[in-house]
Structure formats: structure tokens, C-alpha cells
């Protein structure tokens with residue numbers, strides 16, 4: 001068990017370079033608390049796997065250091081780091097039985113049979129693998145194979161951290177849900193540090209105490225699921241978290257007045273004279289309301305309404321800007337025009353994609 | 362449900378294949394079968410002898426010796442080429458500029474015609490002008506493949522290793538390249554030793570190509586003719602007279618057509634049988650069923 005600190009870490013697959021574009025991982029500083037449950041969220045190619053591989057020692061970073069409790073392990077080989085990592089696609093040893101697969105990490109570390117056997121049987125029980133325990137792993141389904149991979153990650157009790165690299169991608173939804181809650185309870189019980197990479201925001205948000213959002217090789221926000229939802233610090237976070245994502249509208253700003261495509265909106269915060277840059281207004285679909293035409297608000301054209309069960313999602317056009325609005329199931333609207341009401345308490349202003357805060361009026 | 366329609370016309374579609382097989386295999390084979398059960402005193406007059414030739418053959422010490430020599434040869438070259446091929450494939454780079462270099466180097470011996478290989482080694486090993494023979498002689502090592510059976514064997518075996526290990530290497534290399542990185546990464550996480558990686562990841566993934574390599578090398582070496590014929594001509598004495606060389610001596614040297622025909626058939630059946638045994642044994646080693654049974658493999 002250890003806390004993990006990344007110090008001025010950066011990685012380029014092309015070796016040391018002056019060109020910042022070569023870096024798959026831009027300079028970052030970060031500490032993972034001992035026993036924390038973290039989710040690493042981001043689009044494909046943003047460097048999530050790279051970051052995990054650096055922590056586990058499969059990759060040596062181009063720059064910076066990795067510390068496990070104050071001890072520098074940057075160049076320590078994987079085998080000596082006492083880290084478990086589970087990969088996106090199942091890795092099993094074909095010629096071994098399920099039991100031997102699960103026992104493999106312990107056997108390699110010279111544990112005795114008396115230690116290994118009860119542990120393997122216990123874990124197989126938790127993962128629902130007990131009935132296949134003595135059959136060849138090769139012939140099992142993809143689900144079962146991934147459970148074996150998970151099992152090999154969980155078999156060692158005193159690991160510094162367990163890194164999950166999108167482990168549930170190949171698993172079908174029903175079982176996914178089960179395994180997810182099982183992992184969660186295992187984490188509660190054993191308090192290992194857990195870093196969980198995923199594309200899937202629901203997975204990230206249900207799993208983690210803290211979510212780290214990455215974009216283009218950099219960390220754009222670290223926070224609780226609520227913070228990511230309420231106050232995205234980067235337009236990407238707003239867009240990526242939530243379904244549908246935050247509406248991001250280019251605007252002009254003066255004091256507490258934002259002008260979108262010639263239509264003025266009064267905000268509840270006032271901003272000082274802004275330096276030049278791209279100014280955008282972000283507001284979540286949950287914080288918009290669509291009312292009958294002629295009411296107090298912004299006149300919009302209704303393009304499309306999708307009923308997704310719990311609520312409806314309307315696509316509306318405000319002059320040339322398109323927005324999504326979440327409406328309660330019962331709302332009835334006639335005609336193709338409506339009035340958009342913005343809850344300005346939840347409207348954020350972004351300068352060059354980064355959140356800026358004004359003074360509350 | 363689709364009702365099955367019986368349509369005999371389909372047989373006509375198979376006809377060309379039948380014809381090709383008939384002309385390429387069955388008919389030539391039948392002439393051999395024909396010779397193997399008849400005898401002649403010339404003038405194209407044949408008379409029936411039944412299985413006499415076969416009886417002679419299985420009781421002939423000359424055939425036994427050639428057969429044992431052949432087995433020994435195939436055994437030795439398999440025992441060397443397979444582990445050596447695996448070892449070389451394991452050390453070959455997986456990426457970078459070294460890859461094409463290694464591949465081309467490996468493919469070179471395979472592209473040289475059999476009799477050229479024979480000629481190369483024939484000259485290479487000569488004590489008077491050959492680089493190898495002369496050098497060894499200069500070091501005072503008594504090496505003369507034209508007189509010493511052991512030297513002749515060593516020459517023929519090394520020649521075969523030189524010529525054909527590449528095939529094993531290339532097949533194994535292809536098998537190794539198909540292993541995703543994640544396997545090696547997982548092995549490092551699991552703390553596997555170099556040996557365990559080989560034993561539990563690389564060897565199982567090479568299993569299929571190794572089967573092919575062993576089969577090919579076995580059949581090829583069992584039928585080897587040109588190279589030893591060029592180098593040693595089957596000598597000194599009969600020490601490197603393998604089955605095929607013996608067969609040619611019999612059929613063309615002595616014009617013993619009946620004997621030779623019987624031997625050809627037995628030879629053919631031996632190869633067929635041992636290949637089948639090899640295949641059955643190898644595909645059952647280490648796994649109870651093939652990936653085809655689970656519908657898609659690893």
C-alpha cells in the first residue's frame with residue numbers, strides 16, 4: 001500500500017524532444033492517495049494507457065519521476081513495483097487451467113501451495129469462476145477470460161495499487177454491472193489504491209471518489225463527480241460529462257451581459273474587461289427550459305424532440321447556434337417555435353476553453 | 362427450412378479435379394504399382410510375381426540399413442533444427458531496421474537450389490581447396506568427408522541445418538509476431554520469469570507453426586536426395602546412402618524395376634503414415650481440442 005506521486009511527468013514515444021506535439025503525455029503533477037478510488041476518464045488516444053503503463057513500470061517516462069511513498073521508483077522494473085494491472089482485452093495463459101492462471105502471480109513470487117490454494121479458491125468464488133476452476137482457460141467465453149484477468153490482478157493482497165485499463169469493455173452489460181459492484185465492494189474491504197481507466201462516464205462516476213479527466217495528453221480537471229458536472233473547468237469536460245453534454249456557445253461578453261448571435265443574455269456574474277481570446281458560454285441541457293412561444297426568454301426554433309424514456313431531449317436553434325434542452329417527460333409543446341429560459345446561476349463562461357469566474361452580483 | 366435438393370449434375374463440376382488428380386497422381390502411381398507386382402526379362406514381356414518384390418524388400422538388410430540411416434538423419438536434423446530455429450526466432454528483433462535485414466538473411470539459404478547447396482558444401486568441405494576443409498586441416502583436425510563416414514555425416518547434417526533451419530526460424534518468427542504486446546506486459550505484471558514467458562506464452566502460441574515446421578522438415582529430410590548425392594554420392598561406402606539415394610541406385614543403377622517399384626511404394630506409405638502419426642500426435646499434445654471446436658481461436 002502506498003501513495004503514488006507523479007512529479008513533472010511527461011512522456012514522448014519518440015524519445016526526448018523539443019517539440020511539445022511529440023509528447024503523448026504533457027507535463028503533469030499529481031498525487032494518488034493511498035487507498036483512493038480514482039477514475040481516469042478521457043477520449044481515445046488522450047494518454048490514459050500511457051499514464052498507467054508509466055505507473056506500473058511497463059514504460060519509463062521521458063521526463064519526471066514516479067514516487068511510491070517518497071521512494072523514487074521511476075526506473076524500477078515492473079516486477080519489483082508490486083503493482084497489479086488489468087488490460088482491456090483478456091490475457092490468459094492458454095495452456096493453464098483457471099486455477100493455475102489465478103495462482104500464477106503468486107507462484108512466480110515463490111508463495112507456498114498452502115498459501116496459494118485457499119486464496120485462489122476464495123477469489124474464484126467471488127468472481128463466480130469456481131465451477132470452471134480445473135478446466136483449461138482457453139475454452140472459456142470472453143467474459144470468463146476477462147474475469148480470470150481480473151482475478152490475476154486481485155489475487156495478491158498487498159499490492160501498492162491496482163490499475164484497471166478499461167477492463168469491462170468486452171463484458172456484456174448485465175455482468176458488467178455485477179462485476180463493477182463487486183470491484184467496488186472489494187475496494188471497500190481491502191482498501192487498495194485503485195485507478196480505473198474508462199471511456200464510460202457512468203462507470204467513472206459510479207466508481208470513483210475522484211475523477212481525473214484527461215484530454216490531449218493533459219489533465220484538464222480533477223474533481224468529484226458533482227464538481228465535474230456543476231463546474232467543468234474546461235469546455236471539454238462540460239462536453240464529455242453529461243448526456244447530452246454541455247451546450248457551448250460562442251459569445252461576446254461585457255460586464256454581466258453575454259451576446260450570443262446578436263441576442264443578449266443577462267448573467268448573474270459580472271466579468272472584468274476580458275483580454276482577447278475565444279469566449280464561450282456553457283450551460284447544461286438540464287439548466288435550460290423550453291416554454292411556449294411569447295414568454296419571457298429567448299425565441300428559438302425547435303428542430304427535433306427525442307423521447308428517451310425518463311425525459312425528452314429537444315434540439316433547438318437560437319439563430320445559428322444549436323442547443324440541447326432536457327425537458328420533463330410531460331411537457332407538451334405545439335408548433336415549431338418556443339422560448340428558451342436559461343438558468344443563469346448555472347451558466348459558465350470559458351475563455352480559450354478554460355473556465356473563468358466573475359464576481360457574483 | 363431449406364429442402365435439400367439432390368442434383369447429380371454437381372458431379373460434373375468435380376470431373377476436372379478427378380481428371381487432374383488421375384493424371385498427376387493416380388496414373389503414375391499405378392505404373393509403379395504395376396511394376397511392383399511383375400517381373401520382366403526384357404523385350405517388354407512381363408509376368409505376374411504377386412508380392413514377391415515386397416517380401417524381398419522387407420527382408421533385405423540393405424533396405425533396413427538405408428531405412429535406419431534415413432530415420433537417424435531425420436531424427437538428428439529435427440533435434441537440431443527445431444530448437445535452434447526457435448532460439449534464433451526468439452532473438453530476432455520485433456521492430457526497427459533489423460527486421461528486414463534478418464528476414465532477408467534468413468530467407469537466403471531457402472532460395473538456393475538443392476544441387477547448388479550440394480555443390481557449395483562439396484567444394485566448401487574439400488581438404489585441398491575448400492575453405493572449411495582446408496582450414497580444419499591446417500588446424501590439424503582430421504576431416505575428410507570422402508573417406509571418413511563420421512565426417513561425411515557431419516557434413517551432410519550441417520549442410521541440411523544450414524539450408525533449412527531458416528524455414529523453422531521464419532515459421533516460429535511468424536508465430537511470435539502474432540503475440541500481442543499485452544501478453545508480455547501481463548507476464549511482467551505477474552512477475553513471470555523469462556522461462557515462464559517462453560513456456561506459457563511463446564511456446565503455446567508457436568504450437569501450430571511448430572507442428573507445420575516439424576512436419577515439413579520431417580517429410581523433406583526423409584525424402585532428401587540431391588544434396589547428399591552431390592556431396593557424398595551416398596558414400597563413403599554406403600554410409601550416407603539414404604532411402605532415396607538407394608532407390609535411385611536400385612532403379613537406375615541396377616535397373617531393378619520390380620524391386621525399385623516395391624520400394625517406392627513402401628517409401629511412400631512410410632512417409633504418409635509417419636506424417637499422419639506426427640500430425641495426430643502433435644495436434645493432441647497439450648490440448649484436448651483444437652480452437653476450431655470453440656468457434657474462433659486465440
Ligand SMILES: Nc1ncnc2c1ncn2[C@@H]1O[C@H](COP(=O)(O)OP(=O)(O)OP(=O)(O)O)[C@@H](O)[C@H]1O
Nearest residue numbers: 013014024042043044045046047048049050051199
Ligand atoms: N507504443 C506506442 N508508440 C507510439 N505511440 C504510441 C504508442 N502507444 C500509444 N501511442 C500514442 O500515444 C497517444 C496516447 O495513447 P494511449 O494508448 O495512452 O491512449 P489511451 O487514452 O489509452 O487511448 P484508448 O482509450 O484508445 O486506449 C496516442 O496518440 C497513441 O497514438
Ligand SMILES: [Mg+2]
Nearest residue numbers: 048049050165
Ligand atoms: Mg488505452
